Structure formats: C-alpha cells, structure tokens
Amino acid sequence: xNENNKNLDMPSGEFNEVGKKLIDWSANYLANLESFPxxxxxxxxxxxxKLPQQPPQKSESFEQIISDLDNIILPGITHWQHPKFMAYFxxxxxxxxxxxxxxxxxxNVNGMIWRTSPSLTELEQTVLxxxxxxxxxxxxxxxxxxxxxxxxxxxxxxxxxEYVNAGIRKKGMSGAPKLRLYCSExxxxxxxxxxxxxxxxxxxxxxxxxxxxxxxxxSELERAIKEDRAKGILPMCVVATIGTTSSTAVDxxxxxxxxxxxxxxxxxxxxxxxxxTAMLPEMKKYFAGIEKADSxxxxxxxWLFVPIDFSTLYIRxxxxxxxxFSLSAEYxxxxxxxxxxxxxxxxxxxxxxxxxxxxxxxIRYFGVEGLKARIREHIRIAQQVAKWIDESDSFxxxxxxxxxxxxxxxxxxxxxxxxxxxxLNEKLMNEVNSTGKVLLSHTKLNGKFTIRLVISGLRQEEHxxxxxxxxxxxxxxxxx
Ligand SMILES: Cc1ncc(COP(=O)(O)O)c(C=O)c1O
Numbered sequence: 001x002n003e004n005n006k007n008l009d010m011p012s013g014e015f016n017e018v019g020k021k022l023i024d025w026s027a028n029y030l031a032n033l034e035s036f037p038x039x040x041x042x043x044x045x046x047x048x049x050k051l052p053q054q055p056p057q058k059s060e061s062f063e064q065i066i067s068d069l070d071n072i073i074l075p076g077i078t079h080w081q082h083p084k085f086m087a088y089f090x091x092x093x094x095x096x097x098x099x100x101x102x103x104x105x106x107x108n109v110n111g112m113i114w115r116t117s118p119s120l121t122e123l124e125q126t127v128l129x130x131x132x133x134x135x136x137x138x139x140x141x142x143x144x145x146x147x148x149x150x151x152x153x154x155x156x157x158x159x160x161x162e163y164v165n166a167g168i169r170k171k172g173m174s175g176a177p178k179l180r181l182y183c184s185e186x187x188x189x190x191x192x193x194x195x196x197x198x199x200x201x202x203x204x205x206x207x208x209x210x211x212x213x214x215x216x217x218x219s220e221l222e223r224a225i226k227e228d229r230a231k232g233i234l235p236m237c238v239v240a241t242i243g244t245t246s247s248t249a250v251d252x253x254x255x256x257x258x259x260x261x262x263x264x265x266x267x268x269x270x271x272x273x274x275x276x277t278a279m280l281p282e283m284k285k286y287f288a289g290i291e292k293a294d295s296x297x298x299x300x301x302x303w304l305f306v307p308i309d310f311s312t313l314y315i316r317x318x319x320x321x322x323x324x325f326s327l328s329a330e331y332x333x334x335x336x337x338x339x340x341x342x343x344x345x346x347x348x349x350x351x352x353x354x355x356x357x358x359x360x361x362x363i364r365y366f367g368v369e370g371l372k373a374r375i376r377e378h379i380r381i382a383q384q385v386a387k388w389i390d391e392s393d394s395f396x397x398x399x400x401x402x403x404x405x406x407x408x409x410x411x412x413x414x415x416x417x418x419x420x421x422x423x424l425n426e427k428l429m430n431e432v433n434s435t436g437k438v439l440l441s442h443t444k445l446n447g448k449f450t451i452r453l454v455i456s457g458l459r460q461e462e463h464x465x466x467x468x469x470x471x472x473x474x475x476x477x478x479x480x
Pocket of ligand 1: 147148149273299
C-alpha cells in the first residue's frame, strides 16, 4: 500500500498503533468496570447535545476520537458488562467474543452465498452442530444463526405459516384462511411482533392462560384449538417458552408437543434465555419433550458470553423454511449451488455477518466444561439469593426460581395493602438503581410490582449478589 496516497484506508502502521491503543482502552474498561455507575446519570438529549450536529469536513485524529469516547460516550453508557448489572437478562461479552467481533469486521465478509465466503458458511455449519450437541438438540434439526431471538422466532413462525400449505407464498394473505397462533400470556412480545410482520395481526394470536407458576395450561390450549376449529379458524402454530421473560416460567413442552402432534400444528419453542442451561444434566428436566418441537430458539448472546448479536434457530424441517424464503436472482447463481449451502435461502436477509466466529472463539476458549461451570455457578448464586429472600421477614418470592432470575418484592409486615406495596417496591427499585451501584428491572406478576434480580453475567460473583441484597435492605429501612 502506498502510504503517501491519502485516498486509501488508514495506513497499516497507524491501524496497528491505534488498534493497540484501543485494545488497551478496552482491557482497561473491562478491568475497571466496577468504578462506573451501572446506570448513567444522564437525561434524554444530554449526550446528543454534546455531539457536533455536522460531520467533520476534514480528517480528525484518533486522539480526538478516543477523547470523545471517554468524555461524551462513556458517560452515557449503561454498563451491561458491570457485575452488578442484574436487570433484564443480564448479558455479557467475554474477551474471546469481543476479539472475534474484531476479526469478523476485519474480514468484513458477507455470507450471502457459499462462494461469498466458504469459511463463513462452513464454520457456521460446524459450530451450530457443536452447539446443538451441547444443548442435546437431536441431530435431525438444522441450525441457522440470526441476529436476535425476535428474528429467529419470526423465521420459525414464518415456517409454520408455510407449513399450513395455504398458498401464502404465492398469493399472500389476502385469500388465506384465518390463521391462529397460540402462546401463553407470558410469551415474549417478539411473538406478537412476528404475527404483525407475517400478516396474522394481533387477532391472529390467542393467549392461553397460565397456572399459578405462570406456565401455560395445556388443557386450555386444547380447548382453544377445538373452539377455533369449530369456528373455521386454522390453528397454525403453538409457541411454548422455556424461561419466560417476566418470571422464567417453563411451559410444559412435553404435554404441549403431544397436542401439537395430534392436531398437526407447528410447535415453536422459545428458549432465548434459558436454552443454554440444557447443557447441564441437572436442568434437563425443564426441557422434556423439546425434541418434538419443530423449531427452537436459543440465544448465545444472552447467557453464553457471546457479544450481542447472536441467536440460533434449530429447525426440524429446514425445507419448509427454505420453501418460505428461497428466491433466486441471476447475479447470485453459482456453479456450486447444488453442492453447497447458500444461507440466503433460509431467511429474509441476503447479507450476513460472520457471527459464527464469536461462538467458535467462545467455545474453544472456555471449553464446554468451562461454560457449564460458569452457568452452573450463576444458577447456584441465584438459588442462594432466592433462599435469602425466602428466609427474610421483609421480602418475599413472587415466582419459582428454576434458573438464575429471582422474582421478589419487599413485603414489610406493617403493610398489607396491595397498591401501597406496589408503590413501595417501585420506589425501592428506583432508589437502589439511583445509587449507580446496581441495575435491577421489574415486571408485574398477578398485578404485583415484582423486582427481578438476574445472575447471568460473566463477572458476577456471590459477593455482588450479597452487596445488592444489603443495598435493598438498607434502602427499604430508609423508605419505611
Ligand atoms: C424468552 C424471550 N424471547 C425472546 C426475547 C427477545 O430477544 P431478542 O432481544 O434477542 O430479540 C427475549 C428477550 O429478553 C426473551 O426473554
């Protein structure tokens, strides 16, 4: 490369120098995570106000860029990598995963077809078979990587729509029978979004009620299907969740699968968060019947230390997904089409990142045993937290804790009014979050304001959970 030609990319010497600085910067950030407030102390618009409204016309130095990273961007970061980020489904990126992202961008390959990067396609095939074996998903499923669980589910449900054979691929939804998807009232709203996208509309979804543990009641599902058939509605898909978003409830997949088999309805299982725990023999009980599913979602970017984004869809009838989406264009035809896999055939997108590198680096660096040990430890800490809460006089559990998410609320003996308890718990959560020492999130279960504490971060240790409980106890005393 001619170093004097200013119209080329950053010279390799400078790339090397700045790259080393940014690796130092990143290593420093990860080493000092606990010095940052988990939730930044900024208001909407604060960050934007500090950024120039016009792009620079002339080149700027990396010193300036890194300085703005420190002074403008960092103060507006919510620190997901912080060990006391215990909100939502705490997801962390590991060192090997971060480095894989760098390599992926360095190659900048686009895996639309096999020829546009054979290694992308073949590494994805290989790593997804590894992951499939790790989770115990039978060999007759095929894996595909998408960005998020929302998109994986969209493709699972699109396959279900194709499977009813109503000619929708050709004619669209206008002449189609009225279709119905069933899921529990606790299913993630990405399922509703998939139905919006696929033309089922919100009326195309029937929410099935749940038992006291927030799990779908199979007899209610069966009743709903019968009722719909009697009205001439065509049942298209059932979505079961193992690890719902609010409370991590487990729908009884085995029983649901039997109903789906009998009724010939596509069964999609969303294990976006909890799926990784299928690696552990002691957690297999939550996955009974999963081999009977038609499609299964699991997100290594949630709890397997792979940087966002990385979601997997395993599908038992990949030919149905292919039938739903494959289209050929002259410029994408190659001599290898009959010999190789072209991932563009399995979804709405043409271009795709080299995401498989991330899972490959992560599995190789930690090893399956190392990954299992980390997940097992998270579950152990969460069970310990649940035990502390259960034994406390001023807090109570509001849901079972099958995985690593604890759902609870403060319940001082002096207060029994439900609306006062809701108010108190909302204040309590906001109070501890405002210290910057932790980030917790909430949900509502049976109308009760529920605080969720999630242990699934790579840097979380038992003492972090203890510190958060102390923070909650002290904040509750000050609010009472
Ligand atoms: C059970 C479940 N499914 C799907 C999703 C959506 O995940 P994503 O952000 O990858 O689309 C979530 C998010 O938390 C979830 O909990």
